[in-house]
Amino acid sequence: MERRAFLNLGGAALGTMLLPPFGRAIAAEELVRPVETKFKKMLADTALTAATQAGASYCDVRVGRYLNQFITTRDLNIENVTNTESAGVGVRVIAGGAYGFAATNDMTPDGVAGAARQAVAIARANAKLQTEPVQLAPTPGVGEVAWATPFKKDWRTVPIKEKAELLIAGNKAGMEAGASFMQSLLFQVNQQKYFASTDGSYIDQDLHRLWVPFFATAVDKTSGKFRSRSGLSTPVGMGYEYLDGRKEDKFQAAGGVTTLYRNSYDLIEDARAAGKQAKQKLTAKSVQPGKYDLVLSPEHLWLTIHESVGHPTELDRVLGYEANFAGTSFATLDKWQSKKFKYGADIVNIVADKTTPGSLGAVGYDDEGVKCKRWDIIKDGVLVNYQATRDQAHIIGEKESHGCSYADSWSSVQFQRMPNVSLQAGKKQLTPDQMIKDVKKGIYIVGDGSFSIDQQRYNFQFGGQLFYEIKDGKITQPLEDVAYQANTQEFWNACTALCDERDWRMGGSFFDGKGQPSQSSIVSHGASTARFNGINVINTARKIG
Amino acid sequence: MKMLNQDDTKRITDKVLSLSKADECTVTIKGGRTGNIRYARNAVSTAGLVENTEIAISVAFGKKQGTASVNEFDDKSLEKAVRRAEDLARLAPENPEFMPTPAAVAFKSSSTFSAKTDAIDPEFRAQVAAYSIEACRKNKLVAAGFFTDESGFETIANSRGVFGHQQRTNVDFTCTVRTEDGRGSGWVRRDANDVSKFDARAASDVAIEKALRSVEAKALEPGRYTVILEPAATSDLMAYMFNSFDARSADEGRSFLAKQGGRNRLGDKLFDEQVNVWADPWHPDVPVLPWDAETMLAREKMDLIKNGKIAALNYSPFWAKKQGARAVGAPGNIVMAGGSKSTAELIASTKKGVLVTRTWYIRMVDPQSVLLTGLTRDGTFYIENGKIKHPIKNFRFNESPVTMLNNIDELGRPEILAGDESQFQLLIPAMRVRDFNFTSLSDAV
Numbered sequence: 001m002e003r004r005a006f007l008n009l010g011g012a013a014l015g016t017m018l019l020p021p022f023g024r025a026i027a028a029e030e031l032v033r034p035v036e037t038k039f040k041k042m043l044a045d046t047a048l049t050a051a052t053q054a055g056a057s058y059c060d061v062r063v064g065r066y067l068n069q070f071i072t073t074r075d076l077n078i079e080n081v082t083n084t085e086s087a088g089v090g091v092r093v094i095a096g097g098a099y100g101f102a103a104t105n106d107m108t109p110d111g112v113a114g115a116a117r118q119a120v121a122i123a124r125a126n127a128k129l130q131t132e133p134v135q136l137a138p139t140p141g142v143g144e145v146a147w148a149t150p151f152k153k154d155w156r157t158v159p160i161k162e163k164a165e166l167l168i169a170g171n172k173a174g175m176e177a178g179a180s181f182m183q184s185l186l187f188q189v190n191q192q193k194y195f196a197s198t199d200g201s202y203i204d205q206d207l208h209r210l211w212v213p214f215f216a217t218a219v220d221k222t223s224g225k226f227r228s229r230s231g232l233s234t235p236v237g238m239g240y241e242y243l244d245g246r247k248e249d250k251f252q253a254a255g256g257v258t259t260l261y262r263n264s265y266d267l268i269e270d271a272r273a274a275g276k277q278a279k280q281k282l283t284a285k286s287v288q289p290g291k292y293d294l295v296l297s298p299e300h301l302w303l304t305i306h307e308s309v310g311h312p313t314e315l316d317r318v319l320g321y322e323a324n325f326a327g328t329s330f331a332t333l334d335k336w337q338s339k340k341f342k343y344g345a346d347i348v349n350i351v352a353d354k355t356t357p358g359s360l361g362a363v364g365y366d367d368e369g370v371k372c373k374r375w376d377i378i379k380d381g382v383l384v385n386y387q388a389t390r391d392q393a394h395i396i397g398e399k400e401s402h403g404c405s406y407a408d409s410w411s412s413v414q415f416q417r418m419p420n421v422s423l424q425a426g427k428k429q430l431t432p433d434q435m436i437k438d439v440k441k442g443i444y445i446v447g448d449g450s451f452s453i454d455q456q457r458y459n460f461q462f463g464g465q466l467f468y469e470i471k472d473g474k475i476t477q478p479l480e481d482v483a484y485q486a487n488t489q490e491f492w493n494a495c496t497a498l499c500d501e502r503d504w505r506m507g508g509s510f511f512d513g514k515g516q517p518s519q520s521s522i523v524s525h526g527a528s529t530a531r532f533n534g535i536n537v538i539n540t541a542r543k544i545g
Numbered sequence: 546m547k548m549l550n551q552d553d554t555k556r557i558t559d560k561v562l563s564l565s566k567a568d569e570c571t572v573t574i575k576g577g578r579t580g581n582i583r584y585a586r587n588a589v590s591t592a593g594l595v596e597n598t599e600i601a602i603s604v605a606f607g608k609k610q611g612t613a614s615v616n617e618f619d620d621k622s623l624e625k626a627v628r629r630a631e632d633l634a635r636l637a638p639e640n641p642e643f644m645p646t647p648a649a650v651a652f653k654s655s656s657t658f659s660a661k662t663d664a665i666d667p668e669f670r671a672q673v674a675a676y677s678i679e680a681c682r683k684n685k686l687v688a689a690g691f692f693t694d695e696s697g698f699e700t701i702a703n704s705r706g707v708f709g710h711q712q713r714t715n716v717d718f719t720c721t722v723r724t725e726d727g728r729g730s731g732w733v734r735r736d737a738n739d740v741s742k743f744d745a746r747a748a749s750d751v752a753i754e755k756a757l758r759s760v761e762a763k764a765l766e767p768g769r770y771t772v773i774l775e776p777a778a779t780s781d782l783m784a785y786m787f788n789s790f791d792a793r794s795a796d797e798g799r800s801f802l803a804k805q806g807g808r809n810r811l812g813d814k815l816f817d818e819q820v821n822v823w824a825d826p827w828h829p830d831v832p833v834l835p836w837d838a839e840t841m842l843a844r845e846k847m848d849l850i851k852n853g854k855i856a857a858l859n860y861s862p863f864w865a866k867k868q869g870a871r872a873v874g875a876p877g878n879i880v881m882a883g884g885s886k887s888t889a890e891l892i893a894s895t896k897k898g899v900l901v902t903r904t905w906y907i908r909m910v911d912p913q914s915v916l917l918t919g920l921t922r923d924g925t926f927y928i929e930n931g932k933i934k935h936p937i938k939n940f941r942f943n944e945s946p947v948t949m950l951n952n953i954d955e956l957g958r959p960e961i962l963a964g965d966e967s968q969f970q971l972l973i974p975a976m977r978v979r980d981f982n983f984t985s986l987s988d989a990v
Contacts, residue, residue, distance in 0.1 A: 078638040082612055088597070101593035105616045118594055125667040126582070126589040129675055164638050181797060219798035224805035226798055226913060321585040323689035324721040324732075327905075327922075327989070411595045452906045452941075454920045459941055459987035461918050463910060483910060483918075485941065485985050516583050516691035516719075538984065542914035544801060544815075544947040 034192060035065055035087075037204055041144075043112050044196035047091045050113035052198065054120040056093035058136065060197035061112070062367060063089050064410030067190040069155065073167045074183050075175065081160055088410040091116045095123035097133025103411040137393035137401050139370050141200025147364025148206040150357060151239025155188040155210060158240050166243065167212075170271035174216045177275030180226075184214035184271075187235075187510060193367070201369040209360060209522060210242055211235035211510045212267055216274035220282050227281035227480070229274040229465055232258070232299050232447055233265045235510040235522065238358045243267060253297060253446055254432035254529070255475035257468055260299065260446075262505040263358065277466060277478075284480040287467070289539045293442035293496075294484060294532045295435055300464050301423070302507025302525035303448040308488040309343075309350055310421040310525065312457035313377050314404075314514075315386040315396065321416075325516050327455025330488065331383055336396070341383045344492030349424040350378040352387055354403055359420045359524035360508045367414035370403035377421060381493070389416045408519040415515055422506070422526035426498030432529040435497055442470035443482060443537065448507065450483065461485045463540070481541040486532075494532045503528035549576060549598065549698065551710040557600065557618060558702035564627045567604035567634060570704045571646050573838055574600045577697020582670040585689035587678050592670060604630045608643035611636070644862040649706030650843050655832040659739035662714035663696040670694070677720050677749035686756055688749070690720035694740065699834060701841050709836050716740050717963060720749055721923060722756040723990075729936075730990050731755025732903055732923035734777055736963045736970070738832060755902060755924035762936040764986055765927060771898035772981040773891050773928070776960045776973045778901040778921070779949070784967030785907065786915055786946040787879060790849065792858035796868065801915045801947060802855065810855050816950040818853040824876030830961050831970040837874030844874035853950075876969070883956040883974025891957050891977050893931040898977070900926040900933060904942070907966070915945045920987055939990075940983035952979040 044061040051059035065087040072079040088105035089112045100123025102115040163186055171182035189209040196202045214231040236242050245266025253260050258273050296304070312329040316322055319333075335341035344350075354361045354372035365371055368390050376384050390401040407414035436444065447465025454460070467479040486494075508524035549557070558572045576598030583591045601614035604627070611633030615626040673692040681688035693716070700710040718735045733752040737743045786801075795802035795809035802810045825846040826835045835844050840862060848856035865872035892900060902924030910916040921939045928934065957975035964971060 074642075077640055077642055079640060079642070080610075081633070081637045083633065084614070098589060099591055101591060103593070103595045105597050105599075122592050122594065122667050125671045126592050129584070129589045129671060129678055131588045160636055161638070181799065217799050219803075221798050221807045222805065224798065224803060226803070228799075228912075319586065320687060320689060320723070321590055323585055323687070323723060324583075324691055324719055328723075328727070330988070411597065413591050413593055415591065450908045450910045450918065452908045452918045452920070454939065454941070454987040454989035455905060455922055456989035458989050459920065459939075459985060461910075461941060461943075481911070487988070517579070517581060517693060536985075538943070540910045540916055540943065542911065542916050542945055542948070544914045544945055 040194040041196070041202055043089060043107060043109070044194065044202065046109045047089065047112040047116040048196060048198055050116035051091060051093045051120055054117045056095045056120050058094040058198055059116065060092050060195065060368065061089060062407065062410055063194040065192040066409060069188040071163055071167060071186040073171055075171055075181060076168055078164050078168070086409065089115060090407065090410045090412065091119045092413060093119045093123050094134050095120045096127030098123045098127040098130045099134055100126060101413040134391050135394055136390045137399065139199055139368065139390060139401065142203065142369070143200065144202040146204040149208040149237055149362065151208050151241065153240035155208065155240045156190060166267060170214060170267040173268045174271040174275035177272045178218055178279030179216035179275035180219040181217045182214065182271065184212065187211040195365065195367065195369050197369050199369060203365045203369055205364055207363060208239055209235065209237050210240065212243065212265070214271060214274070216271065216278040218278035218282055225282055227278055229278040229281065230447060231274060232260060232270055233267070234507045235360055236358055237360045237362045245269065254295065254436050254444055255468065257475065258446060258466060260297070280478055281480055284478040286481045286541050287479045287537060287539050289537055291534045292537050293439045294535045295432065295439060295442055295444045295470065295529060296532065297446045297529050298505050298527040299447050299507055300445045301527045301530055303451055304462055305421060305423055305525045305527060306509060306523065307451060307453045308457055308460055308491065309377065310418045310523065312488065313386050314416055314418060315388045315392045316416040318386060319392070319395065322514065326514055330456045330458050336383050336386065339382065342381050342493060343378050343383045343489060344381045345495045346381045347426060347498055348378055348381045348492055348495050350421060351375070351424060352377050352402070352419045352421050354419045356420055356524065356526070359506055360522035361420035361524055366403040366405040367407050368401065368405040370401045370405065372403045375402060387416065387419060392416065406521055408521060412519050417514065417521040418512065418523045420524045420526070423530065425501035425504040425528040428500065430497065430499045432499055432503060435499060435529060435531055436470055436475065437473040439470045439531070440472055443479060444468040444470055444475060458487050459485070460488065481539045482537060483540050484535050484537050486535055491532060491535065494534060495530055496533050497531040499528040501528065549574065554700035554710050555708065557623065558700060558708065560620065561602055561623055561627060562702065562704050564624050565604055565704065567606055567631055569605050569646050571603045571841060572600065572702045574598070574700040575697065577695060579693060579695045580665060580667070580670060581691065581693040582674050583691045584674045584678060587682055587688055589674055592667065600626065602626050602630045604634050605643065606634050608639045608641065609634050609637045610640065610643060642863045644866065646703040646705055647707060647841050652709040652835045652843055653827065654711055655827045655835050656829065657711060657713035657738055657832045657834060659714045662694055662716055662738065662740040665694045665740060673718065673745040676745040680749055680753060681722055684753060685725055686753060687723045687725060688720060690718070692716070692718045699838060701836060701838055703841055707841050711834055713834065714738050716743055718743065718745065718748055720752045722752040724756055724760055727990060729756045729760035730923045731759060734962050736961055758926070759924050759936040762938045765937045767940060767983045767985050769980040769982055771895065771954065771977065771979050773888065773895060773898060773900045774976045774978060775888055775902055776962055776975055777903040779973060779976060780962055780964040780971050781904065781907045781966055782917055782946040782949065783879060783971070783973060784964045784969055785909060785917055787849065787969065789912065789915060790859050792860045792868065792870065793864040795858060801913060802858065809858065811858055812854060814854045815947060816850060816853040817953045819953050819956060820850050820853050820950050821882040822850040823848045823880050824878055825880055826877060828878060828880055828972065831878045831880065831972045833877030833970055840872065840874060842872060842874040844877060847873065878970040879973065881959060881973040883959040886957045888957055888975045891955060891975055892928055892933060895928045895931060895977060898928045899937065900928055910943060915947055916943060917945065918943045939987040941985045941987055942982055943984045944982045949978050949981065954979055
């Protein structure tokens with residue numbers, strides 16, 4: 001799905017969302033039948049040979065089969081069930097020191113060889129404008145290897161009826177609890193990615209992901225007011241077992257205001273809470289603007305981390321490669337080189353990884369054949385590293401890539417994309433309830449809402465799903481019309497407390513847009529509940545007409 | 546595979562429709578090639594070409610629907626796809642809101658194809674990049690840009706006699722120019738379906754001029770200002786608003802177009818009476834396909850806002866039937882009436898104000914009032930006594946397009962563009978607007 005289509009999602013806009021019109025709808029038994037490795041290797045070798053014969057000094061080939069199943073619902077109806085399959089081959093080359101890329105859905109030897117030669121022709125045309133040749137950090141060929149997302153239940157084998165009944169049961173629970181309307185979706189993804197390169201790697205990966213968002217909307221027809229509450233699930237890199245809603249994976253938010261989830265999710269329970277809370281929001285107190293101490297739950301904070309740490313530490317942004325679309329970054333090389341740029345308070349430690357089990361970023365190898373790993377981005381509040389791909393590693397003195405290359409399709413060129421970027425838990429024992437006891441005038445925010453940040457990642461504004469007033473160490477009442485505005489560095493330096501690892505969990509994005517043509521990536525961000533002092537809160541209520 | 550022509554796609558759709566045993570069947574074929582070149586730091590970063598053609602087949606047994614698509618077009622593959630769609634339809638739950646596919650209508654073709662655009666090759670793309678790269682190198686500036694061209698076709702057909710086939714082309718160019726010290730930034734966007742209307746050199750010069758003028762920005766206090774919003778500053782705000790023109794959401798009480806008591810605002814005056822907006826698939830500057838592929842309904846020339854009043858809402862076939870309204874194809878373009886003044890002329894008649902080149906990272910804060918937040922970017926200037934006095938730091942705004950369209954002082958000459966994050970082709974004017982709400986400053990350049 002296009003990111004722009006997803007951006008229209010919301011309590012009122014979901015009904016207008018289009019599901020991807022293309023992709024081969026397939027019967028369940030066909031979904032689980034993989035393409036033979038031998039066939040993929042033959043196609044890859046054909047492309048590698050054609051590219052090198054045409055003059056490429058480097059070539060990589062991605063043979064992709066992308067399977068998705070989308071189920072959309074509105075109230076008590078299933079609106080759509082779509083199985084899609086998209087398969088094809090993308091060939092990236094370096095010739096004359098420049099990149100070229102071509103992709104085709106013609107999965108024949110002639111088709112992929114043609115694409116390889118086309119990629120070389122494009123590279124040669126680009127080479128005329130190249131000032132410096134592309135420089136790739138060495139990556140050892142790993143031969144023939146395989147990696148798969150660990151999962152217990154394969155979504156492809158769960159009957160559609162079972163999934164549909166779960167979604168409708170969730171919608172029904174939400175409506176019975178106070179929502180006037182419910183909309184829910186189930187996104188299920190399987191990417192079968194085969195990577196081969198002239199370095200001598202043949203990497204076969206089988207990746208599984210899942211997300212079950214919903215939107216509960218309550219309407220007061222007398223006043224004309226409406227309010228929504230979105231689900232508190234997170235998109236995950238695991239199987240259908242995420243929807244088991246196991247008892248041991250549930251716990252109470254601070255003050256018992258709602259139930260939260262980790263590792264598995266109870267859709268019906270959360271929908272019921274959402275229906276009730278959406279209705280409550282219609283009469284909640286409108287916030288008084290001013291400075292507050294914010295207590296931010298991981299279900300909310302993941303998005304702030306994503307926008308204010310994840311994106312600005314992407315090396316391609318820092319260097320200016322993204323200047324024309326999503327922008328550049330305030331976290332410039334001189335700040336990193338100084339070894340003393342205080343991105344945040346001393347307690348702020350942020351780590352990048354593509355290895356955390358169950359996360360969206362977890363893969364064995366990236367789309368350049370680099371084995372995935374974990375590294376520090378911010379250590380004791382200081383900026384210490386970025387996120388880099390093979391052609392950027394030398395710029396920051398790294399001998400190898402961080403493994404951050406990703407393409408969203410066989411037909412998209414791979415480039416630097418965000419790994420999981422997570423705030424490490426506090427080292428001292430602290431629960432969210434204990435954290436709140438020390439807050440005199442604050443707001444507790446649960447769930448992600450509206451988000452916006454400038455093109456260098458200084459000024460941001462975030463909303464949320466649930467807001468609670470904190471007065472003299474106690475949660476007193478729900479609030480509405482809350483958004484906070486801050487500057488990235490000031491915000492992270494205002495971080496005064498972090499809950500411990502018992503409270504650490506991940507949120508994430510299924511649709512992180514970047515690049516031109518725009519590509520959609522997936523990424524998780526972990527955190528424990530965190531406190532930020534003296535943050536500017538605005539009131540977002542307006543009257544029109 | 547070769548680009549299919551109308552005879553090819555008619556033969557294919559006829560074959561598919563004859564194979565289907567379902568109550569009804571719809572077929573869509575889309576194909577073409579997309580070329581692109583991307584550059585940054587005064588050098589090409591990526592470039593590519595993607596070719597793809599696919600056929601999607603949707604069938605329904607009663608209210609149960611299934612969809613399948615393939616990218617192979619021999620008889621055996623087509624039959625396999627039809628059977629797959631039928632299998633999926635049998636498995637799918639019944640949707641009480643399912644609506645039958647529409648009856649045949651004659652589609653009046655629109656001028657969406659240009660042979661010149663279709664002929665673009667890698668050398669042409671490289672030349673587009675070269676214009677801005679070379680000009681920036683000369684001026685000690687840094688260019689980053691993206692040029693993409695698309696040539697393809699769309700075919701729709703159904704078991705009730707609908708058939709439409711049309712070729713379309715498009716080019717889209719954006720370029721950001723920054724000073725070497727990062728203290729100035731300018732931007733330009735150009736869209737056209739006919740590449741002969743696109744001048745890479747002139748476009749790049751706009752971004753270069755804005756970059757050079759935006760150095761040494763001063764901070765202005767946040768607050769309410771008279772602003773001149775260039776079309777790229779309002780395109781996504783307008784698109785957000787028109788995405789909310791859904792009749793069902795309004796009738797259900799969950800949109801800004803809902804009224805107390807469960808009615809909608811169709812016919813209500815919600816904007817300044819200078820505001821006239823319509824959709825027209827045959828508009829020569831922003832032609833779009835004469836049908837909406839999702840519903841297979843014909844698009845029409847239709848008023849959306851007439852003299853400030855809500856003139857139309859989008860009805861899905863189901864909601865139209867329920868409410869006794871008529872469903873038409875959802876608009877693909879938005880045209881807004883303007884005046885005859887250029888942006889420069891609007892500036893010349895402004896005593897005090899802010900010129901905004903573009904807005905960025907716009908998100909919905911409150912759908913109740915369509916309150917949007919976002920930021921200015923790549924060229925924000927202070928105007929005094931009809932002249933640009935100096936560049937100013939960027940602002941964050943929290944503003945509703947409804948309020949914006951109520952505070953119009955004057956409209957400029959409409960310009961063609963596409964939004965950053967909208968699906969509409971747009972022809973909208975620059976606007977001078979009173980009391981635009983800037984809520985905080987941004988240090989971003």
